[in-house]
Amino acid sequence: MNYQEQYKNSIENPREFWEEQAKAITWFEFPKEIQSTDEEGLIHWFKGGKMNTSYLALDIHIQNGRGDQTSLIYDSPVTNQLKKYTYSELLNEVEIVAGMLVGLGITKGDRVIIYMPMIPETAFAMLACARIGAIHSVVFGGFSAHELAIRIDDAIPQLILTASAGIEITKVIPYKPLVDEGIEEATHKVNNVVVLQRAFLKAEMKEGRDIDWMELRARSKPATYVELDATDPLYILYTSGTTGKPKGVMRDNGGHAVSMKYSMENVYGAKQADVFWAASDMGWVVGHSYIVYGPLIQGCTTIIFEGKPIKTPDAGTFWRVIEQHQVNVFMTAPTAFRAIKKEDPEGKLKANYDTSSLKYQFVAGERCDANTLKWLEDLLQIPVIDHWWQTESGSPMIANMAGAGLIPVKPSSVGKAVCGFDIRMLNEDGHEVQTNEEGYVVAKYPLPPGCLPTLWKETEKFKESYLNKFPGYYFTGDGGFKDDDGYLYITGRIDDVINVAGHRLSTSEMEEVVNSHKAIAECAVVGIADELKGQIPVGFVVLKQGVELSEADIEKELIQMVTKAIGPVASFKRAVVTARLPKTRSGKILRKIIRAIVDGTSFNPPSTIEDITVLDELKDLVKLKKLGMSSLKDN
Ligand code: COA
Ligand code: AMP
Numbered sequence: 001m002n003y004q005e006q007y008k009n010s011i012e013n014p015r016e017f018w019e020e021q022a023k024a025i026t027w028f029e030f031p032k033e034i035q036s037t038d039e040e041g042l043i044h045w046f047k048g049g050k051m052n053t054s055y056l057a058l059d060i061h062i063q064n065g066r067g068d069q070t071s072l073i074y075d076s077p078v079t080n081q082l083k084k085y086t087y088s089e090l091l092n093e094v095e096i097v098a099g100m101l102v103g104l105g106i107t108k109g110d111r112v113i114i115y116m117p118m119i120p121e122t123a124f125a126m127l128a129c130a131r132i133g134a135i136h137s138v139v140f141g142g143f144s145a146h147e148l149a150i151r152i153d154d155a156i157p158q159l160i161l162t163a164s165a166g167i168e169i170t171k172v173i174p175y176k177p178l179v180d181e182g183i184e185e186a187t188h189k190v191n192n193v194v195v196l197q198r199a200f201l202k203a204e205m206k207e208g209r210d211i212d213w214m215e216l217r218a219r220s221k222p223a224t225y226v227e228l229d230a231t232d233p234l235y236i237l238y239t240s241g242t243t244g245k246p247k248g249v250m251r252d253n254g255g256h257a258v259s260m261k262y263s264m265e266n267v268y269g270a271k272q273a274d275v276f277w278a279a280s281d282m283g284w285v286v287g288h289s290y291i292v293y294g295p296l297i298q299g300c301t302t303i304i305f306e307g308k309p310i311k312t313p314d315a316g317t318f319w320r321v322i323e324q325h326q327v328n329v330f331m332t333a334p335t336a337f338r339a340i341k342k343e344d345p346e347g348k349l350k351a352n353y354d355t356s357s358l359k360y361q362f363v364a365g366e367r368c369d370a371n372t373l374k375w376l377e378d379l380l381q382i383p384v385i386d387h388w389w390q391t392e393s394g395s396p397m398i399a400n401m402a403g404a405g406l407i408p409v410k411p412s413s414v415g416k417a418v419c420g421f422d423i424r425m426l427n428e429d430g431h432e433v434q435t436n437e438e439g440y441v442v443a444k445y446p447l448p449p450g451c452l453p454t455l456w457k458e459t460e461k462f463k464e465s466y467l468n469k470f471p472g473y474y475f476t477g478d479g480g481f482k483d484d485d486g487y488l489y490i491t492g493r494i495d496d497v498i499n500v501a502g503h504r505l506s507t508s509e510m511e512e513v514v515n516s517h518k519a520i521a522e523c524a525v526v527g528i529a530d531e532l533k534g535q536i537p538v539g540f541v542v543l544k545q546g547v548e549l550s551e552a553d554i555e556k557e558l559i560q561m562v563t564k565a566i567g568p569v570a571s572f573k574r575a576v577v578t579a580r581l582p583k584t585r586s587g588k589i590l591r592k593i594i595r596a597i598v599d600g601t602s603f604n605p606p607s608t609i610e611d612i613t614v615l616d617e618l619k620d621l622v623k624l625k626k627l628g629m630s631s632l633k634d635n
Contacts, residue, residue: 003404003416006266010419010448018045018420018449021262022254025297026060027051028227031254035446040459043446046254049230053253054098054131057296058091059225064299067091069273071296073325074120076306077317078167079200083120090127090296093120095222097128102223103216104159104192108133111157111236113190115139115148115179117166118306121196121213122282123292125161130234130253131225137236137248140283141166141175142503142569147246148182151238154248154456156188161213163196164203169311176203230254236456237285239391240506241465242477242495248456249391251288256394257297259450260289263395264298267387267418269360269402270329272299277321279305279332284503285391286365290331294395303327309336316349323353331362333502334372334386338532341372347379358382360402364389365502366534367490370411377409388414388490390476391504392466394450397421397443397476398488413487420448423488425481430470433481438491441480442473496591498527498535500571507537507591510572513565514539514558519547524581524589525572528598528628538627539575540594540618551577576625582615584608594618598628 001009010017015034022031032048061067067088074083085093106112112134116122122138129136137155139148152160160183166173176195183190195203196213205212234253238246264270268290276295280286282304295302303325309318309332318340322330341347361376361384368386376384383406387399400407400415407416417423424432425439433439445467451474455462469475477497480490493499496507507525514523521544527535539558549557555575562572582590585608596603597618605612622628 001404003401003407003419006404007417007419011422014420014446014448018258021449022046022049022258024261024265025051025056025257031230042454042459042462044231044252044255044453045449046230046258049254050227051230051254051257052131052225052228053234053257053293053297054094054127055225056257057127057130057293058087058094061087061299062091066273066299069299070301072120072123073301073303074306075303075321075325076119077312078169078306085120090124092222093124094127094131095224096217096220097121097124098131098223099220100194100213100216101128101132101134101159103220104194104211106132106134106158108226108228108232110134110159111137111155113137113139113148113151113155113157113160115141115160115162115175116196116282117141117163117173117175118281118304119163119196119198120304121163123304126235126282126288126292127296132223133226133228133232135233135235137238138283138288139238140281140503140569141173142283142567144563144565144567145178145181146185146565147567148178149185150246152182152186152190153188154238155236157190160190160193161196162193164198165201167200167306169308172201174201174203180206228253231453235288237288237391239285240497240504240509242497242506242508244506244509244512246506247461247465248458249285249452250454250456251394251450252453255449255451255453256293259395259448260294260297263289263418263450264294264300266403267396267399267401268294268329268331268362270295270298270300274298274300274328275303275326275357276300277303277305277325277327277330279309279318279330279336280365280502285394286331289394301325308339310339310343314349315340315343316352319350319353319355322355322358326357328357329360329362330358331364333365334363334368335366335501335533337363337372337376338534341375342532347375350379355380360385362387364396366499367492373411383409385409386414388478388488392452392476393421393447394452398423398490410483410485410487413483413489416486416488424473426470426473430473435482435484438479438481440470440494441476441478441490442470443476445472445474447474498537500527500535500537500569501533503569505537505566505570509566510537510539510562510570513562514541514575517554517558517561519543519549519554521545522581522589524591524594526591526595526598528595533571536574537570537572538598539572540578540581541575542580543577574627576621576627578621579617580614582618583610585610598622600628
């Protein structure tokens with residue numbers, strides 16, 4: 001069935017459509033209800049279905065005689081290691097880690113935080129949790145001890161799994177001290193921390209609490225899978241929202257497995273035994289869905305790449321990996337290609353490698369500027385597919401569905417709605433806008449399988465964040481429009497979320513940190529365009545009366561504070577002092593206008609503005625500080 005027919009069917013007959021897709025995975029018991037509503041009005045998929053996600057990712061392939069196929073390749077230019085695991089070997093590794101968890105008393109429903117770098121053990125840990133029904137929550141390594149503490153107090157984990165350190169290009173990043181600090185700060189006290197000691201840095205262990213991974217492994221017995229309900233949670237993944245507190249996106253087992261299988265086949269066009277590479281991090285949703293679960297459920301070979309697009313060792317590293325491992329489908333964030341393009345504008349390094357194994361190149365996570373898309377298309381001579389989705393959806397919501405028959409690629413468009421997602425653009429009153437007119441991007445509720453059923457322990461917040469703004473619709477937080485041919489375009493977040501090098505961050509959270517500085521009276525942190533990272537945060541700060549500190553000192557202190565509180569991933573590197581901020585008469589800071597001034601885009605000041613002359617002051621300041629000079633223009 002081609003895309004148009006499949007799509008129509010998925011929207012008109014969702015239950016039948018997803019029942020059919022559900023048959024593509026192996027159930028211990030097929031679901032009794034395809035879609036159901038609980039007493040809180042939340043939608044669940046595949047109630048009554050019995051299954052296990054780890055079984056689907058591993059055992060089933062071995063049972064089907066494919067135990068000797070490579071399941072996982074660990075390619076680490078930063079440690080100069082290359083390891084391959086067949087499906088049978090990966091199962092052995094996962095069973096033993098599952099046994100380690102069981103030995104520590106972890107059972108179904110317990111939470112396990114995984115704070116680890118891009119190494120195979122991170123995937124073993126995730127699959128081991130899934131195997132025994134424990135709920136994992138992977139925390140990205142670029143987040144601070146404080147962010148870890150927030151997640152510890154929300155997820156209330158029984159156990160933390162970590163490694164002594166990670167490597168960022170050549171810089172060794174000790175992880176274990178951050179875990180110690182995070183536990184110290186959190187109210188909830190974790191009983192045990194299992195630490196994988198990496199060869200290049202040994203972590204100090206805390207007597208009675210910390211356990212050496214390899215010692216525990218040596219004394220553990222393998223554990224097999226347990227039968228789970230489709231509606232049992234598989235994981236919690238925290239993501240930035242419009243408040244300082246991250247949202248715990250929950251994923252169930254059944255809907256997720258079906259959506260992984262469906263999207264691998266139909267969106268990415270990846271077949272069993274294909275080599276699928278997502279160059280991201282297991283701490284983000286891309287890593288969960290398309291480094292670990294999706295490729296393995298589809299029986300592909302996946303790659304864990306511990307490196308960067310550049311400097312590990314050079315801007316040819318992606319092309320080297322593609323050739324060496326014969327990658328068929330590749331996805332990463334546009335920022336990675338912008339980094340390569342900056343170092344190797346003519347793509348000369350690519351000529352050293354044969355990348356002909358590649359069928360499709362996907363990009364996502366942030367806006368892909370037309371220049372980068374064109375550069376990549378010229379270089380690769382294959383379809384370069386921009387597609388759009390979010391942590392909440394777990395799989396693509398808008399794409400060019402390569403597996404269901406490619407439609408022509410339109411630069412700057414993210415394609416058309418993926419089957420199951422009824423995407424609309426609404427105005428403030430909840431009515432659909434005209435073609436080519438910008439609106440709020442929403443998807444008709446209920447969402448298809450694999451999307452978040454709710455937020456961890458916060459159903460009211462789930463409704464408030466996503467469902468209440470436009471009744472009957474899930475609100476994505478993005479703005480966008482549809483063109484005359486039905487192609488969809490994303491214009492950016494309409495809330496306080498920014499996207500820095502494909503990493504989703506909250507400016508409100510940064511503002512909370514900046515405002516806690518003793519010299520700051522008030523501030524606005526906004527995302528401004530950046531040639532490499534797409535967006536970067538900049539703080540506009542108003543000082544308290546009588547502050548003696550110099551602007552340079554204040555900036556330095558604020559950078560340190562934000563990095564300490566959120567992590568280096570925040571990339572908070574600029575803070576400028578201003579006499580005042582544009583506000584409404586009721587005192588609301590007009591952040592949108594600040595953003596427009598920095599980006600040099602047009603705007604209409606609201607009639608409620610307190611004093612319009614502040615806008616000229618701000619324009620002068622932006623010029624003086626050379627902000628917004630590297631805007632990411634399409635031409
Ligand atoms: N553990 C610890 N620190 C980390 C980290 C991790 N896993 N990941 C990033 N950091 C740190 C970096 O070292 C850097 O610290 P610094 O400012 O002290 O140097 C900071 O966080 C910002 O990292 P990043 O945004 O990655 O910027 P960068 O300048 O190091 O690299 C790119 C820029 C474009 C090369 C890089 O962002 C990249 O490879 N992006 C690929 C896209 C991607 O993976 N997106 C994820 C979502 S799909
Ligand atoms: P995350 O939840 O971290 O995956 O971030 C999701 C957000 O990233 C979306 O809400 C968008 O704002 C942005 N995003 C993801 N993919 C794209 C894309 N292809 N184009 C533009 N923005 C994107």
